[in-house]
Amino acid sequence: MQTKPLKISRRSFLQGSAVTAGALSMGLLDFQSWAKESAQTPVTRIPTICGGCGNRCAIFAFVKNGRIWKVEGNPEANGNQGVLCPKGHGYIHDLYNPNRIRSPLKRVNGSFQAISWEQAYKEIAQKINLILLDNGPESIFWVNYPQSNQAYALRLMHSMGSPHYFTHGSTCFTARNAAWNFTVGKLPSNDLANSRFIMIVGRNPAGGIDLAQVKDIVKAKEKGAKVVVVDPRHNETAILADEWLPVKPGTDLALLLAMINVMVEEKLYDKAFVANNTVGFAQLEDEIINYPPQWAEKICDIPAETIIRLTREMAHEKPHALIHRGYHGAIGAQYLNSFQTARALAIANALLGNINRKGGIYFPESAELGELQPAHPAPAGPAGPKADGTGIPGRYPLGSYGDGISHAIPELALRGVLKCGFVYHHNPLRTNPNPKRVIAGYKKLDLLVVIDPVLSETASIAHYVLPGTFYLEANEAVDTKHYGKRAQVTIPQKVVEPLFDSRSGFQIIVDLASNLGIGKYFNFTLDQANELRLKPLGVTLKDLKARGILPVGQTWKEGFGKLGTPSGKVELASSALENLGYPAIPRWEAPLVSPDDKDPHSFRLIHGKQAIHTHAMTANQPYLMAISRRYDMIRLLINRKRAEKIGLKDGDVAEIKSLVGEGKIRVKLTEGLHPSCVWLPSGYGIFSKYLTTAYDQGLSYNDFLPTLFDPTVGHAMSSEVIVQVKKA
Amino acid sequence: MARYGMVIDETKCVGCYACRVACQNQNHLRENEAYNYLEEREFGQFPHFNREFLPIQCQHCDNPPCVSVCPTGASHKRKDGVVLVNEKDCIGCKYCIAACPYNVRIIKQEGYIEKCRFCIDFVEEGGKPACVTTCMTGVRMFGDLDDPTSAIAQFIARNGHHLRVLKREMNTKPRILYRKA
Ligand code: SF4
Ligand code: SF4
Ligand code: SF4
Numbered sequence: 001m002q003t004k005p006l007k008i009s010r011r012s013f014l015q016g017s018a019v020t021a022g023a024l025s026m027g028l029l030d031f032q033s034w035a036k037e038s039a040q041t042p043v044t045r046i047p048t049i050c051g052g053c054g055n056r057c058a059i060f061a062f063v064k065n066g067r068i069w070k071v072e073g074n075p076e077a078n079g080n081q082g083v084l085c086p087k088g089h090g091y092i093h094d095l096y097n098p099n100r101i102r103s104p105l106k107r108v109n110g111s112f113q114a115i116s117w118e119q120a121y122k123e124i125a126q127k128i129n130l131i132l133l134d135n136g137p138e139s140i141f142w143v144n145y146p147q148s149n150q151a152y153a154l155r156l157m158h159s160m161g162s163p164h165y166f167t168h169g170s171t172c173f174t175a176r177n178a179a180w181n182f183t184v185g186k187l188p189s190n191d192l193a194n195s196r197f198i199m200i201v202g203r204n205p206a207g208g209i210d211l212a213q214v215k216d217i218v219k220a221k222e223k224g225a226k227v228v229v230v231d232p233r234h235n236e237t238a239i240l241a242d243e244w245l246p247v248k249p250g251t252d253l254a255l256l257l258a259m260i261n262v263m264v265e266e267k268l269y270d271k272a273f274v275a276n277n278t279v280g281f282a283q284l285e286d287e288i289i290n291y292p293p294q295w296a297e298k299i300c301d302i303p304a305e306t307i308i309r310l311t312r313e314m315a316h317e318k319p320h321a322l323i324h325r326g327y328h329g330a331i332g333a334q335y336l337n338s339f340q341t342a343r344a345l346a347i348a349n350a351l352l353g354n355i356n357r358k359g360g361i362y363f364p365e366s367a368e369l370g371e372l373q374p375a376h377p378a379p380a381g382p383a384g385p386k387a388d389g390t391g392i393p394g395r396y397p398l399g400s401y402g403d404g405i406s407h408a409i410p411e412l413a414l415r416g417v418l419k420c421g422f423v424y425h426h427n428p429l430r431t432n433p434n435p436k437r438v439i440a441g442y443k444k445l446d447l448l449v450v451i452d453p454v455l456s457e458t459a460s461i462a463h464y465v466l467p468g469t470f471y472l473e474a475n476e477a478v479d480t481k482h483y484g485k486r487a488q489v490t491i492p493q494k495v496v497e498p499l500f501d502s503r504s505g506f507q508i509i510v511d512l513a514s515n516l517g518i519g520k521y522f523n524f525t526l527d528q529a530n531e532l533r534l535k536p537l538g539v540t541l542k543d544l545k546a547r548g549i550l551p552v553g554q555t556w557k558e559g560f561g562k563l564g565t566p567s568g569k570v571e572l573a574s575s576a577l578e579n580l581g582y583p584a585i586p587r588w589e590a591p592l593v594s595p596d597d598k599d600p601h602s603f604r605l606i607h608g609k610q611a612i613h614t615h616a617m618t619a620n621q622p623y624l625m626a627i628s629r630r631y632d633m634i635r636l637l638i639n640r641k642r643a644e645k646i647g648l649k650d651g652d653v654a655e656i657k658s659l660v661g662e663g664k665i666r667v668k669l670t671e672g673l674h675p676s677c678v679w680l681p682s683g684y685g686i687f688s689k690y691l692t693t694a695y696d697q698g699l700s701y702n703d704f705l706p707t708l709f710d711p712t713v714g715h716a717m718s719s720e721v722i723v724q725v726k727k728a
Numbered sequence: 729m730a731r732y733g734m735v736i737d738e739t740k741c742v743g744c745y746a747c748r749v750a751c752q753n754q755n756h757l758r759e760n761e762a763y764n765y766l767e768e769r770e771f772g773q774f775p776h777f778n779r780e781f782l783p784i785q786c787q788h789c790d791n792p793p794c795v796s797v798c799p800t801g802a803s804h805k806r807k808d809g810v811v812l813v814n815e816k817d818c819i820g821c822k823y824c825i826a827a828c829p830y831n832v833r834i835i836k837q838e839g840y841i842e843k844c845r846f847c848i849d850f851v852e853e854g855g856k857p858a859c860v861t862t863c864m865t866g867v868r869m870f871g872d873l874d875d876p877t878s879a880i881a882q883f884i885a886r887n888g889h890h891l892r893v894l895k896r897e898m899n900t901k902p903r904i905l906y907r908k909a
Binding site (some may be wrong): 031035038068071072073082083084089090092093206207209211214215218236237239240244246295494510611612621622624625626629630631640641670671672673674675 | 744870
């Protein structure tokens with residue numbers, strides 16, 4: 001799967017780089033002499049946050065001789081508790097990546113020309129004003145992966161009158177969030193450290209890194225907790241587990257329904273909790289009769305006696321027992337039944353009486369930032385709904401209006417609904433399903449502006465590319481990502497001067513607004529805005545800058561209060577769902593597609609993260625890619641017996657083919673994978689020629705996925721794909 | 729004088745490679761130069777399956793074969809137990825690489841031999857080795873084996889029967905002890 005990338009004219013690059021020759025010699029070319037001289041030089045330590053993934057861990061960055069040396073975890077941070085993952089260490093080197101762009105770029109006759117910021121802003125504003133006249137503000141969108149400036153991106157869209165602010169959520173977690181919302185009113189966390197029995201379904205915090213969760217699992221184990229991992233693949237968290245349940249992919253719902261069945265039939269649930277704090281138990285009893293463990297065994301390949309035994313063990317530890325709240329795998333955006341699977345997972349937790357309990361599922365304390373108004377009046381909200389149908393009955397009523405359905409953007413562009421887009425801290429051409437369709441959609445836009453330090457796939461088809469700063473080069477908006485037993489605020493800070501002519505995300509948003517004539521909504525400096533946002537929290541910007549992270553507000557207490565659901569209780573049965581035409585109680589629902597049992601070449605394609613890569617963002621980083629290569633990790637995992645049946649040996653090249661894509665990749669044979677599927681690590685398959693380390697290494701699961709929207713929240717159903725695997 | 733050593737808990741490594749990159753940064757290494765590595769092993773047959781990652785680095789042996797074969801004395805053992813290479817004296821003959829049973833020595837692009845230094849400069853300033861502090865599961869423990877109050881000495885006292893050394897038959901007397909799976 002490749003597009004033909006555009007050419008950068010050499011002349012324009014030279015022009016662009018002339019500005020920053022000084023920075024170049026310090027940063028890019030001279031690691032060796034820097035390293036030699038550095039042994040004895042003084043070191044500065046600056047607290048900031050990591051940009052290696054969405055966790056935004058609190059770090060200390062160490063600078064020697066003006067160059068970033070290393071990072072350490074901030075021990076105070078809820079989210080990383082003093083430790084860091086490999087990306088946290090490795091991604092810092094991307095600051096000095098020679099693939100970085102050096103000035104704003106404009107596409108002219110198929111190649112990029114370096115232009116000034118002023119020219120870029122002026123031309124973008126002119127084009128947008130024409131688009132506004134012809135098509136209205138709803139034709140403009142912004143899409144980003146979560147980051148600390150998102151409130152300002154949303155404000156920019158609202159200032160223009162557009163509802164179309166999107167995140168990557170529909171390819172990631174929207175089914176999970178919706179299910180928890182309908183069951184307990186919001187998305188909770190897991191009190192892993194104090195749990196006695198931890199079951200994790202389709203989530204792998206040791207690979208799709210969540211550092212604090214792994215630390216907490218280890219703490220719980222040291223206190224004698226049992227850990228069970230449910231995943232078609234023996235994932236990295238399973239290494240820490242007492243038991244691995246290799247569920248047949250797409251059938252986690254059957255397992256969970258059977259566990260609920262056992263809890264109900266054997267009366268193992270928390271009776272007082274169910275009586276006082278839930279609605280719909282009688283309806284649940286009626287429905288769940290249909291799902292005994294013997295039934296589930298035939299569907300999900302987990303033996304009935306295992307289901308019964310583990311349900312009993314889990315219930316024995318209640319309420320200090322939990323099923324992890326989940327993320328992407330199984331319940332986030334994977335299967336037709338993901339929403340119901342997430343509902344079943346939430347309900348099973350509630351039956352344990354563990355909601356907002358120590359060692360159970362709890363509602364973390366999260367910092368509520370202050371408003372910019374009245375000092376800086378907010379724009380009126382957009383007039384209409386989102387064109388993707390989120391929140392609209394008959395379309396995607398359960399969909400997340402806030403996140404939108406971002407993988408629908410290409411469809412909306414092809415239909416002419418969206419005309420102009422901003423892509424920031426995101427690369428949909430590589431991270432959305434069915435790249436041919438995504439490319440066609442994004443190319444249809446009258447104006448595509450991408451803010452990125454490098455020419456990602458998406459940037460390389462943009463009309464304008466604005467070089468955003470690398471995360472260690474800029475002060476940005478205060479952030480609330482570190483929720484937990486006590487809320488924390490963090491601040492991304494400038495650690496070194498920006499290389500090249502790049503600008504911070506915050507600055508670019510403000511500059512765009514002023515060029516678009518809506519600067520009155522952005523008449524503040526970053527410091528002023530940050531101060532206003534911190535005001536209600538009772539901490540000062542000065543203290544936050546000095547420490548990098550500060551605790552705010554009260555400490556979490558266990559106890560059950562009124563929930564944000566219509567009944568104020570846990571909704572085992574949801575009349576709200578019933579009114580919208582969905583089952584009130586989760587029912588078994590088969591996956592949309594299944595491999596053909598009789599065809600030895602037919603497999604479900606599933607995917608997951610390796611600890612060393614984040615989406616498509618880190619594959620171009622030589623320190624991280626060196627690990628992929630040294631340990632031969634750019635391979636398709638396949639069950640050993642299935643592989644042998646089709647003549648594949650370890651290390652052979654296989655050909656994979658789906659309805660929409662095909663590719664070749666070497667295989668790794670393992671006993672640690674369910675025979676019905678093959679597993680592809682995410683993060684590879686970079687096809688932008690401007691990313692020289694990552695280019696053409698491995699494949700992405702997105703190459704094989706058709707464009708799908710599940711009927712509840714409109715998520716991408718990213719494991720509903722069957723592939724043919726053959727020896728190449 | 730301290731006598732430094734390390735315990736590596738074989739049951740806890742999840743194969744994330746944070747220790748590799750943290751070490752590279754701490755020691756100014758290039759992307760293909762690493763002082764530690766992982767060996768992955770798989771056990772059993774589907775669905776009764778398990779695997780483990782074994783972190784390996786210079787074992788700071790008390791009877792180090794790399795030191796005895798070094799013709800210039802560049803490879804040496806310090807009083808505090810740390811085995812080091814003095815880059816100025818190293819002539820790049822690679823005898824030590826052949827002699828080391830643990831495959832932990834690398835050839836630097838500059839031509840001399842290097843390996844895990846127990847982050848000793850940083851430790852002497854009061855720090856802890858980068859591979860120890862970054863690890864989310866707490867695989868490594870580092871400290872003074874001679875100080876009975878140190879966490880590592882107490883761990884060794886409590887877990888004697890769970891400990892092993894790599895390639896004991898080579899009689900290298902490693903100062904990295906592994907807590908067995
Ligand atoms: S998990 Fe890793 S990449 Fe993500 S923020 Fe933390 S250290 Fe950075
Ligand atoms: S940091 Fe810890 S878990 Fe990760 S590879 Fe190293 S020893 Fe293993
Ligand atoms: S002790 Fe220091 S030098 Fe040795 S492997 Fe660990 S981080 Fe690297």
